[in-house]
Amino acid sequence: MTYRKTYRTLLAAASMLMVVQTAPVQADEFSDEDLARWQQEYLSVVGQGDKLFHGGLSSKNTVSCDQCHPNAANTHPETYPKFQRQLGRVVALWEMINWCIQNPLESELLAADDPRMIALQAYIVEERRGAVLEPGKH
8 A cells, every 4th residue: 555545544534533523422312111110220229239238248247237327327428439548548439338348247348340239339329319429528
């Protein structure tokens, strides 16, 4: 391929990329039925988290999350990510949940994408619905 053909090919590719990047982005369209189904799915996961939080996690010492945090009190998910003294660094909510699972509960850590971790976070965040987001606040 000659220099001129290579240049033209690159120029054409760049022009196409510019068109793609400048095209208006449209939001997905969805129906009321979609919204209702998604809300039902979300509330189902919140319910699973509620059960886990109130004794549904396996614990070597029979401690449950709600013994220190009745109804997710004093968890303040709206302040994450933040510096957490117990871990000595800035962490996300799921990392603090794992600290609690490993220490007070003396149980096995959950992966960030474990459905149980997602459910715990959903329950904790739902309990604080309406709180102002204040990442980093203590």
